[in-house]
Amino acid sequence: MIAQHLGLRPLDRLQINDTKEMAEMYFGIRAGRPEELPFFYFQRVVNDRLEVMAPGGYKTVVHPTDVCDIIPGKPVIVRAMPQPVFLDRLKIAAHDRAAPGEECYADAYVLHANKNRWNQVEPYVWFIDERLNATGRPWLAPVHPDDRARLIKVARRTNMPVTSTTSKGNHSADQGQSQEMHYNTLVVRKLIDASVSGNDAAVSQLAEAGVKKLTMATLNRLAPPKFWQYQEV
Structure with a gap:
């Protein structure tokens, strides 16, 4: 597929x-x-x-x-408790239930999160080991205490979907795209200038911009010189 x-x-x-x-x-x-x-x-x-x-x-x-x-994004991976483990622990009386050990958690991707009325982060996860996705749906999982502080920091709409009763949020995850388009436009303009002037060295360097991003200072130094100078994005 x-x-x-x-x-x-x-x-x-x-x-x-x-x-x-x-x-x-x-x-x-x-x-x-x-x-x-x-x-x-x-x-x-x-x-x-x-x-x-x-x-x-x-x-x-x-x-x-x-x-x-x-x-390409940056996955957020946490140690989360699979649903069967969570349900098995609920069967144990609270006064007999020990704190969960490392064996109670497994690595999982955070798909999205919810911020409740107390601004606490509630993550929905999908386990890397597919066998742990018992219900076939994202699971609102307890997260390892050592991972919770990091999760609170990255649970932003610029990193992942975050629902909240107090904020509707933006409709498109297009952060950074206007700057990227501006940079690409400048590279193309410089590439055309260098090609027309026969500057093979500059053409070769600009042709690699998609693999290794050039700084704005490098772009400004590339021949041929023009009466304008490109601005930092």
């Missing part, structure tokens, strides 16, 4: 070109910038579809062919 072979990881950002889903997404919420295709956070593969979620919590599934851009 295409969905499986894309090799996506939770919290990769996907730009979606699906007219129906965009109409559903904008219904009843701030339209923002409807002329731009929105970015969603990838969650998981569901059959032959991709489950995605907007920063403020809107969730849907899309076909892989509706993805027109992919921005």
Whole structure:
């Protein structure tokens, strides 16, 4: 299946070109910038579809062919308690129940989180070991105490979907894209200038910009000199 072979990881950002889903997404919420295709956070593969979620919590599934851009994200991995372990511990009387040990947890991706009325972070996870995803749905899991402080810091809509009763949030995970587009425009302009002037060394250096990003200072030094200078993004 295409969905499986894309090799996506939770919290990769996907730009979606699906007219129906965009109409559903904008219904009843701030339209923002409807002329731009929105970015969603990838969650998981569901059959032959991709489950995605907007920063403020809107969730849907899309076909892989509706993805027109992919921005690799940074997965958030925590030690979480699988649901069967949690339920087994509930069967033990509270006064007889010892604190959970390391064996009670397993590595899991954080797909999204909820902030409750006390601003506490409640993460929904998907275990790396597929056998632990017993219900086939993301699990609101207890998290290892040593991972909770880190989770509180990264549970931001610029990193993952975060739902809250007090804030609706933005509709597209497009943070950083305007700066990236500006940088790419400058690289292309410089590449054309260098090609026209026959500066092979500059052409070679600029052609590698997609592999190793050039600093703005380096771009400004590349020939041919112009009466303008590019500004820092």
